Amino acid sequence: MFSSSSPPSWPLDKVFQYIDLHQDEFVQTLKEWVAVKSDSLQPVPRFRKELFLMMAMATDKLQRLGAEVDSVDLGSQQLPGGQSLPIPPIILAHLGNDPKKPTVCFYGHLDVQSAHQDDGWLTDPYTLMEVDGKLYGRGATDNKGPVLAWINAVSTFRALEQDLPVNIKFILEGMEEAGSIALEELIRKEKDRFFSSVDYIVISDNLWLSKRKPALTYGTRGNSYFLVKVKCRDQDFHSGTFGGILNEPVADLVALLGSLVDSSGHILIPGIYDQVAPLTEEEKEMYEAIDLDLEQYRSSSQVEKFLFDTKEEILMHLWRYPSLSIHGIEGAFDKPGTKTVIPGWVTGKFSIRLVPHMNVSMVEKQVKQHLEDVFSKRNSSNQMAISMVLGVQPWIANTNDTQYLAAKRAIRTVFGTEPDMIQDGSSIPIAKLFQDIIQKSVMMLPLGAVDDGEHSQNEKINRWNYIEGSKLFAAFFLEMAKLH
Amino acid sequence: MFSSSSPPSWPLDKVFQYIDLHQDEFVQTLKEWVAVKSDSLQPVPRFRKELFLMMAMATDKLQRLGAEVDSVDLGSQQLPGGQSLPIPPIILAHLGNDPKKPTVCFYGHLDVQSAHQDDGWLTDPYTLMEVDGKLYGRGATDNKGPVLAWINAVSTFRALEQDLPVNIKFILEGMEEAGSIALEELIRKEKDRFFSSVDYIVISDNLWLSKRKPALTYGTRGNSYFLVKVKCRDQDFHSGTFGGILNEPVADLVALLGSLVDSSGHILIPGIYDQVAPLTEEEKEMYEAIDLDLEQYRSSSQVEKFLFDTKEEILMHLWRYPSLSIHGIEGAFDKPGTKTVIPGWVTGKFSIRLVPHMNVSMVEKQVKQHLEDVFSKRNSSNQMAISMVLGVQPWIANTNDTQYLAAKRAIRTVFGTEPDMIQDGSSIPIAKLFQDIIQKSVMMLPLGAVDDGEHSQNEKINRWNYIEGSKLFAAFFLEMAKLH
Numbered sequence: 013m014f015s016s017s018s019p020p021s022w023p024l025d026k027v028f029q030y031i032d033l034h035q036d037e038f039v040q041t042l043k044e045w046v047a048v049k050s051d052s053l054q055p056v057p058r059f060r061k062e063l064f065l066m067m068a069m070a071t072d073k074l075q076r077l078g079a080e081v082d083s084v085d086l087g088s089q090q091l092p093g094g095q096s097l098p099i100p101p102i103i104l105a106h107l108g109n110d111p112k113k114p115t116v117c118f119y120g121h122l123d124v125q126s127a128h129q130d131d132g133w134l135t136d137p138y139t140l141m142e143v144d145g146k147l148y149g150r151g152a153t154d155n156k157g158p159v160l161a162w163i164n165a166v167s168t169f170r171a172l173e174q175d176l177p178v179n180i181k182f183i184l185e186g187m188e189e190a191g192s193i194a195l196e197e198l199i200r201k202e203k204d205r206f207f208s209s210v211d212y213i214v215i216s217d218n219l220w221l222s223k224r225k226p227a228l229t230y231g232t233r234g235n236s237y238f239l240v241k242v243k244c245r246d247q248d249f250h251s252g253t254f255g256g257i258l259n260e261p262v263a264d265l266v267a268l269l270g271s272l273v274d275s276s277g278h279i280l281i282p283g284i285y286d287q288v289a290p291l292t293e294e295e296k297e298m299y300e301a302i303d304l305d306l307e308q309y310r311s312s313s314q315v316e317k318f319l320f321d322t323k324e325e326i327l328m329h330l331w332r333y334p335s336l337s338i339h340g341i342e343g344a345f346d347k348p349g350t351k352t353v354i355p356g357w358v359t360g361k362f363s364i365r366l367v368p369h370m371n372v373s374m375v376e377k378q379v380k381q382h383l384e385d386v387f388s389k390r391n392s393s394n395q396m397a398i399s400m401v402l403g404v405q406p407w408i409a410n411t412n413d414t415q416y417l418a419a420k421r422a423i424r425t426v427f428g429t430e431p432d433m434i435q436d437g438s439s440i441p442i443a444k445l446f447q448d449i450i451q452k453s454v455m456m457l458p459l460g461a462v463d464d465g466e467h468s469q470n471e472k473i474n475r476w477n478y479i480e481g482s483k484l485f486a487a488f489f490l491e492m493a494k495l496h
Numbered sequence: 497m498f499s500s501s502s503p504p505s506w507p508l509d510k511v512f513q514y515i516d517l518h519q520d521e522f523v524q525t526l527k528e529w530v531a532v533k534s535d536s537l538q539p540v541p542r543f544r545k546e547l548f549l550m551m552a553m554a555t556d557k558l559q560r561l562g563a564e565v566d567s568v569d570l571g572s573q574q575l576p577g578g579q580s581l582p583i584p585p586i587i588l589a590h591l592g593n594d595p596k597k598p599t600v601c602f603y604g605h606l607d608v609q610s611a612h613q614d615d616g617w618l619t620d621p622y623t624l625m626e627v628d629g630k631l632y633g634r635g636a637t638d639n640k641g642p643v644l645a646w647i648n649a650v651s652t653f654r655a656l657e658q659d660l661p662v663n664i665k666f667i668l669e670g671m672e673e674a675g676s677i678a679l680e681e682l683i684r685k686e687k688d689r690f691f692s693s694v695d696y697i698v699i700s701d702n703l704w705l706s707k708r709k710p711a712l713t714y715g716t717r718g719n720s721y722f723l724v725k726v727k728c729r730d731q732d733f734h735s736g737t738f739g740g741i742l743n744e745p746v747a748d749l750v751a752l753l754g755s756l757v758d759s760s761g762h763i764l765i766p767g768i769y770d771q772v773a774p775l776t777e778e779e780k781e782m783y784e785a786i787d788l789d790l791e792q793y794r795s796s797s798q799v800e801k802f803l804f805d806t807k808e809e810i811l812m813h814l815w816r817y818p819s820l821s822i823h824g825i826e827g828a829f830d831k832p833g834t835k836t837v838i839p840g841w842v843t844g845k846f847s848i849r850l851v852p853h854m855n856v857s858m859v860e861k862q863v864k865q866h867l868e869d870v871f872s873k874r875n876s877s878n879q880m881a882i883s884m885v886l887g888v889q890p891w892i893a894n895t896n897d898t899q900y901l902a903a904k905r906a907i908r909t910v911f912g913t914e915p916d917m918i919q920d921g922s923s924i925p926i927a928k929l930f931q932d933i934i935q936k937s938v939m940m941l942p943l944g945a946v947d948d949g950e951h952s953q954n955e956k957i958n959r960w961n962y963i964e965g966s967k968l969f970a971a972f973f974l975e976m977a978k979l980h
Binding site for chain 2 (some may be wrong): 053054055125126131132189190191196219229232233235237239244245246247248249250251252253254255257258259260262263264266267269270272275277313314315316317318319320326330333334335336337338339340341342344345346348349350351352353354355356358361363365377390391392393394401402436437438439465466468469470486
């Protein structure tokens, strides 16, 4: 897989040498960025301040590269409880304005998922810690590392006083993990201004299929996220004092959540599979061609047994079939110990990953209808409320255009291999958004390895991926200039 | 209900007058005790320190009354994670040693359930706040208020330089909400020493059946608390990256929890009702005699509709039939927001309230067998582990002895009414313990009103209950002396 190709020629050899020599500096910057607790999932002032700090640090970094930076104020968001919180700015930046060069816009996000050391982190999630070449820290791979890799590539050309092969634009946001609030509106607003000169959009916010082999991503599943609240009253009850005479909200909710998916992973909501695109022969062959060591995948995932036994079934159920996951319950007793409480209300959370040609609105209708049917059969005296709080369509790209070809060449140069042509089970709404609004080619060029643990405890990026990824982006700039 | 009886005669008139005049002082002391965050449910050093402070404050208080106090060191407890935490001391105290007087031992606890203002408290749970005669604060009714009412009664005799009508003993613990760790062992150890002179045991750790009418309690349900853990791996997964190919632990757990109880409150575990005592005619009549305004009970409970429509059915399902409550899930996503996580492991928590003649060991066997059957049918690749972490037998008292008669007379004097003779749906393991080990009469003499919200947000005790309760205990001392 890593047969050495011919050594890179000037100016790439200088670029690679520079990146190798300065890798500790690049890791140090990642450490500084990871130290910022830019958690967008917990809507509290404390974390919002960190998000503002994060965006200010990125602005400063880009300005030092010589970029013109516009830090767009987005006002406030109204929370369900009535409070309002400021939304972190979105950074629009550009570097170079040569009409003879193609303009590549890089999208990234600097917010992170929540992380608490007592959730099972071996080290402080906000202190980047290197162990055996792995850089552990919240946001290391999702998405601070890849954003910095792109910046490292640009700064290398600057440091070497090399002309940038392409015009570079940046759009960096701070609310991706919380549904990219205000982003769509801004993209629409900037469509004929900031984005008018953009030819290509690159996103690096997903993972490879393996630990060592690079990948190019041409599609993502969508997602529809549901909250179902069952309420008896606002206050909790004591289970001794009230147990036996109530329709307990948790029992209702457990029945609702238990009606969604069976133990084989099959979704039980009537009609949900009706719109899923039928599997074609061509598609089948594409899946067969993908290089996946199933045993290694299973063991690196630390999963005893998957629901399916073949590579093709597994990949198809991750990419081209919908899935339903129950995330948890808010309002119930969730701490260690033995509290004898009957929660007065509970909110169940689950989401369905969507694939072509499922439609968000239709899914919303089917889910609501199904839960209402189940609840009504229970004849419970509680109140139920269902809401879909996120709805993102799936996305599929055209893989035959310039930037996909350039990326394949750059991957060959840096890694000496062809990429896996893959989809991603995660919904990256921004890919779909750019395609729909800007109508330019969107490519996902991941840097992280399959075992990076984005969204999990002990998230990491390998030093190797981070540094070779910086080289990959630099090589991609040069290939884009050649192919343009 | 509150027709005025004849005015109390000396020395009770002086005692009542003193308590009325000093009620603000008594409330101030309660405020100081509520301010101590003596949370025994969260096994962390921070709260343990508060528990030690609480026990030290109580020791000081009792010593100032002239009691001889033994603060018994109980060593440490080992937590599942391997850490160890010191157990707060149990206070054994006595006041008076006259062989001509009966000796009444009062049991109380000074630890509280967890409370966080953001769980829905309108005010800081640890700052006693009076609104419309209601004293809001964690522990106000469970159990700091009643403990202080007993102390207020004793201190009133002291302040009036009146001889105490009875010898008083105290046993005060700090781990009741966490299963009374180390208490049983201490009672056994002190059986022939501290408890050898005890004639009666009084517990005031439950609630009246109504807002205004006092009650006497002669039985409590037991409880068996279960944890069921389903695990795929230690780390969480991202639902985009892994959704569709896993036996997700939450889905397994929801199926397990959903198999426990139906929407009519009927427990579905095979054999669970086999040992429940059959309902007798005599018992039926006793239930019919109880004075309960169902509409007021419903509305004060803020419950739209109970599972049953008659007073008798409701009380029987609270007192003499078992109930099953699901308390919540540990390890899943429980915070506000929309995290797209597949929890790697989850622990479901539920408990079954036990009634005569159910047996804890048999229930444990039935629950485990049932869950293993359900889990095995799912054919899941996850691991399941079930443990019963608390097991308390139900308790029934003989209501024909001296202290029940004395309490009825005292209630008549203070409140001008007969008490409701009730059971309690909550398990108060200590009642059963005392009966089994000390083999003396155990009585539960509650002070709190039905709407006090023990274990809930916005727990309170009414100033009226707290002050009249102090009088009730004083009157009870005098009646005990008369009847002895």
